[in-house]
Amino acid sequence: MKKLNLIAIALLLxxxxxxxxxxxKYQKLPDDVYAxxxxxxxxxxxxxxxxxxxxxxxxxxxxxxxxxxxxxxVLYNAIEKExxxxxxxxxxxxxxxxxxxxxxxxxxxxLGEETDTDLILEVVNIxxxxxxxxxxxxxxxxxxxxxDESNIGLVNYKKNGAVVEFRLxxxxxxxxxxxxxxxxxxxxxxxxxxxxTYNKRTKSLELKETVTVNLLEEFIxxxxxDLVGSIRS
Numbered sequence: 001m002k003k004l005n006l007i008a009i010a011l012l013l014x015x016x017x018x019x020x021x022x023x024x025k026y027q028k029l030p031d032d033v034y035a036x037x038x039x040x041x042x043x044x045x046x047x048x049x050x051x052x053x054x055x056x057x058x059x060x061x062x063x064x065x066x067x068x069x070x071x072x073x074v075l076y077n078a079i080e081k082e083x084x085x086x087x088x089x090x091x092x093x094x095x096x097x098x099x100x101x102x103x104x105x106x107x108x109x110x111l112g113e114e115t116d117t118d119l120i121l122e123v124v125n126i127x128x129x130x131x132x133x134x135x136x137x138x139x140x141x142x143x144x145x146x147x148d149e150s151n152i153g154l155v156n157y158k159k160n161g162a163v164v165e166f167r168l169x170x171x172x173x174x175x176x177x178x179x180x181x182x183x184x185x186x187x188x189x190x191x192x193x194x195x196x197t198y199n200k201r202t203k204s205l206e207l208k209e210t211v212t213v214n215l216l217e218e219f220i221x222x223x224x225x226d227l228v229g230s231i232r233s
Contacts, residue, residue, distance in 0.1 A: 020139040023190030024157045026132045029183040035231045039170055039177035043231055049118040052091040053080055054100075056123060071213045075126065078217045082224040083121075091117050112171030124165040126220075128211040130183070133158045138190060157193075159186045162211045164220055166227060178231060182223040184211065 043049065055076050080090050096115050108120065133156045161184050168178035 019142045022193050023138045024187055025138050025190045026185050026187050028185040028188050032181040033230050035178035040231055048087050048089050050089040051119040052096045052117050053093045054120050054122045075220050078221045079224050082221050086228045108171050109174040120169040122167040124167050126164050128162045130161040130163050132161050161186050180227050184219045
């Protein structure tokens with residue numbers, strides 16, 4: 001009976017009430033972006049640098065396996081496409097990896113000479129299972145005559161977000177010149193509670209929608225654009 005009452009209260013809170021619409025909102029996690037000054041100076045004198053996207057293989061334990069290989073290909077292509085739009089000379093990553101595998105040197109500057117590459121953009125991590133949770137329900141006033149109201153419910157509302165991490169290597173200096181971590185936070189502007197299920201095990205309301213490939217592709221394209229903007233500013 002207690003579980004039934006809990007669900008009934010949740011239903012009451014999540015349905016529209018009069019002139020209000022019930023939404024779930026999550027607070028955006030800040031991005032973590034850092035680029036060395038010598039990288040910025042290098043790009044000022046090199047408007048179209050030669051860059052290669054270094055992607056992890058399936059045995060790379062430092063990289064999340066939450067995105068399938070097929071989806072990864074879509075995301076990697078999106079990154080390279082955006083780099084081309086931003087004026088970079090994008091090298092073939094397959095050829096670069098082949099040369100790197102055969103090379104006995106871990107020196108990036110020597111690899112740069114062998115591959116004719118100025119910059120290496122490494123994909124460190126892509127994770128689409130970053131958990132967000134809240135027990136607050138935002139009641140949005142539909143007639144615009146009053147402020148929004150937040151109610152604290154008896155259950156948690158859960159939804160997955162995502163994170164992507166890059167590392168940028170300045171080849172000629174053989175150094176890591178930038179680190180970038182971008183967070184995709186779901187429902188920043190509010191998601192209406194029209195598609196959820198009650199999880200008896202976790203006693204929480206879980207929205208069914210996941211971070212789709214199309215949504216992640218848009219996100220990672222925007223991240224690449226922001227990354228370029230941060231080192232050219």
